[in-house]
Amino acid sequence: MNLGVYIDAHPDIGPAAGMVEQAGFSHLWVYDSPLVFGDPYMAMADAARATETVTIGPGVTHPHARSPLATAQALGSLAKVVPGRVALGLGIGNSARRSLGQPPAGRREMREYAEAVRTLLEGGAVTTGAEGQELAIRFIHPDGRWLDLSRRIELWISAFGPKGQRLAGEYADAVFIRWEGEEATVAARERIDAGSAAAGREPGSVKIATVFAVYPVESEAELEAEEARGALGPLVISRLRYLTANHEDANEVPDAFRAGFEAYSRYREGLDAQTRQILGKAKADVDRMKNEAEARGDDELRRRAITEGWLRSRRQVSPAAADYAELLKRFSSETQKTIEACAAKDLATEPESHRTPERQQELEQRYFGDGRGKEQGGR
Numbered sequence: 001m002n003l004g005v006y007i008d009a010h011p012d013i014g015p016a017a018g019m020v021e022q023a024g025f026s027h028l029w030v031y032d033s034p035l036v037f038g039d040p041y042m043a044m045a046d047a048a049r050a051t052e053t054v055t056i057g058p059g060v061t062h063p064h065a066r067s068p069l070a071t072a073q074a075l076g077s078l079a080k081v082v083p084g085r086v087a088l089g090l091g092i093g094n095s096a097r098r099s100l101g102q103p104p105a106g107r108r109e110m111r112e113y114a115e116a117v118r119t120l121l122e123g124g125a126v127t128t129g130a131e132g133q134e135l136a137i138r139f140i141h142p143d144g145r146w147l148d149l150s151r152r153i154e155l156w157i158s159a160f161g162p163k164g165q166r167l168a169g170e171y172a173d174a175v176f177i178r179w180e181g182e183e184a185t186v187a188a189r190e191r192i193d194a195g196s197a198a199a200g201r202e203p204g205s206v207k208i209a210t211v212f213a214v215y216p217v218e219s220e221a222e223l224e225a226e227e228a229r230g231a232l233g234p235l236v237i238s239r240l241r242y243l244t245a246n247h248e249d250a251n252e253v254p255d256a257f258r259a260g261f262e263a264y265s266r267y268r269e270g271l272d273a274q275t276r277q278i279l280g281k282a283k284a285d286v287d288r289m290k291n292e293a294e295a296r297g298d299d300e301l302r303r304r305a306i307t308e309g310w311l312r313s314r315r316q317v318s319p320a321a322a323d324y325a326e327l328l329k330r331f332s333s334e335t336q337k338t339i340e341a342c343a344a345k346d347l348a349t350e351p352e353s354h355r356t357p358e359r360q361q362e363l364e365q366r367y368f369g370d371g372r373g374k375e376q377g378g379r
Helices: 014-022 040-049 068-081 094-098 107-121 162-171 182-198 220-224 226-246 255-269 273-296 299-313 324-346 357-369
Strands: 004-007 027-030 055-058 087-090 126-128 135-137 154-158 174-178 207-211
Touching (some): 004 014, 014 324, 027 040, 040 068, 068 107, 068 126, 087 107, 107 126, 107 154, 107 162, 162 182, 174 182, 226 255
Parallel strands (some): 055 087, 174 207
């Protein structure tokens, strides 16, 4: 099992990337959030020059951020700097597109985009242009001093929902899922494997990467420090935005959030009209989806409305700088060992059908054989 880290995009990301590598992480994922951070590919180039082993990629970009050609060109250029250490993280662009007032890409659209990028990176041709004016294009110098297309760039698809996970199993190399407990992870593995089987791929061949947030502390007293507030504050505000977008009264939210709910509600009242309008629009959109779901008796639409409330609440949240060196040191020395021990102990995410003696031996080798594992996706 390997572990990766998400980091915000800025031109001087090199020192932080070096710390990530020194702490033993295998992957460095750079946010692609144009309203919040800097350009991810400029940041990744800086990270590439500061590291020697870590795999680097956007975590995640989306089909409307750049054309397939622009994304393939950027990845091929990055691969020229760090051959064999580049990956593509791709999602539908939910929060990124919503923050611009635009809908995210559809799952099929994302697949077509991913396949176009992959074809270009393999030196093949794709069709572009308006209807009636289509043109086949490919890189003219795939092996020159500009690009490196000699090594395969893995495709990591972000799919938090059941339909997206099954579809991702048909074509992805790895799938990002949200950590929602052991049973949910097992169910995600089964859906991904079903997609793989439908596409004629070997079940279990698509890796799973579980996304979660962690802030290691040595004592609870550290949670009162400004460093902790700067690091955790955006996550708390994100949750409070979600709650205030979906509930009218503090009594409707969990006890632990009631005081924060009331405080954040008062804060919103003091905002300028334009900011209140932005936050209000998010709530109005979510309310419309909820009302439509109730009228239609559509549970799936209702779940989407709840998800939308959370996604909209994330807009314009920018985390403060953190002491990367200390946090990464703690994570690598304690948390990483705990995660690996738990994964090797009970194999909670592995369906019973996969627990053959050969599979058991493979997992033991991955967790204990060389200390780092063979796969590039952690569970």
